[in-house]
Amino acid sequence: MTQPTAAVLTALSLEFTAVREHLTDIRRVRHPRGTAASVGRLPGTPWEVALVELGEGNLTAAALTERVVSWLDPEAVLFVGIAGALKSDIEVGDVVVATKVYGIHGGKETPDGFLVRPEAWRASHRLEQAAREALRDDPRAHLKPIAAGDVVLASARSALAAQLKAHYGDAAAVEMEGAGVASAVHLAGGDALVIRGISDRADEGKSHADEGGSQPRAAANAAGAAVAVLRELRPSRTAAAGRGGPDAGEGARPTATYGGDHLDFRGSTFNGPFVAKRVERPGGER
Numbered sequence: 001m002t003q004p005t006a007a008v009l010t011a012l013s014l015e016f017t018a019v020r021e022h023l024t025d026i027r028r029v030r031h032p033r034g035t036a037a038s039v040g041r042l043p044g045t046p047w048e049v050a051l052v053e054l055g056e057g058n059l060t061a062a063a064l065t066e067r068v069v070s071w072l073d074p075e076a077v078l079f080v081g082i083a084g085a086l087k088s089d090i091e092v093g094d095v096v097v098a099t100k101v102y103g104i105h106g107g108k109e110t111p112d113g114f115l116v117r118p119e120a121w122r123a124s125h126r127l128e129q130a131a132r133e134a135l136r137d138d139p140r141a142h143l144k145p146i147a148a149g150d151v152v153l154a155s156a157r158s159a160l161a162a163q164l165k166a167h168y169g170d171a172a173a174v175e176m177e178g179a180g181v182a183s184a185v186h187l188a189g190g191d192a193l194v195i196r197g198i199s200d201r202a203d204e205g206k207s208h209a210d211e212g213g214s215q216p217r218a219a220a221n222a223a224g225a226a227v228a229v230l231r232e233l234r235p236s237r238t239a240a241a242g243r244g245g246p247d248a249g250e251g252a253r254p255t256a257t258y259g260g261d262h263l264d265f266r267g268s269t270f271n272g273p274f275v276a277k278r279v280e281r282p283g284g285e286r
Contacts, residue, residue: 011055018219
């Protein structure tokens with residue numbers, strides 16, 4: 001039997017390090033095309049965690065999330081990192097768990113201005129419920145929508161800030177990878193959750209906050225929230241020998257099984273003809 005696997009994805013090395021601090025028995029695995037994962041145990045849980053640093057941006061996040069999902073076949077995908085707050089009642093150091101992720105850069109330029117064409121992906125109900133249970137008594141954890149774009153927001157007076165206020169008024173935080181992750185996992189039919197620690201207020205004070213060490217603190221808080229969610233979450237499927245996982249190579253398939261009166265070769269690959277022989281048993285059995 002194989003341990004159930006959860007994939008935890010990050011954009012930055014400081015986010016990766018914050019999650020890795022919670023894992024034990026870490027080993028490295030590598031996809032044939034070079035993508036690396038650190039796989040370790042999360043003590044006190046049934047989970048094996050595959051931790052991957054993707055890099056920045058929604059496009060990169062989407063492409064590599066699809067690779068991780070098809071390669072490691074995780075039961076759950078968590079994206080963990082830092083973000084800027086969009087609400088005055090959310091402080092630096094708080095954690096926002098995304099109930100919904102907006103992709104904010106779709107739209108149409110017209111003589112009357114920019115008309116938004118928003119996309120949105122809701123959090124997996126299963127993972128959202130685990131987050132609500134795990135973080136219910138934490139006053140600094142907020143389950144709210146977030147906005148994901150392709151630029152760093154560092155001005156409360158910018159056109160982007162005005163767009164967010166006008167068209168994404170319920171978004172509590174802004175970041176740069178959540179839409180890519182959510183889209184890729186949605187297309188794969190999986191469960192995803194985005195968890196962000198607040199490192200700045202997405203305004204002119206961003207650089208000052210970063211210099212004060214807010215990013216590592218926010219990453220640590222997001223990692224702690226992700227661990228709390230995984231401690232609450234229970235595996236939903238039984239792992240079987242031969243299925244994908246952190247030790248499976250690209251394109252791993254289930255092994256053939258004998259079902260009594262037939263062979264089940266679903267998912268198998270043959271490089272030549274397959275030959276079978278019918279055998280008569282005593283009593284007319286075959």
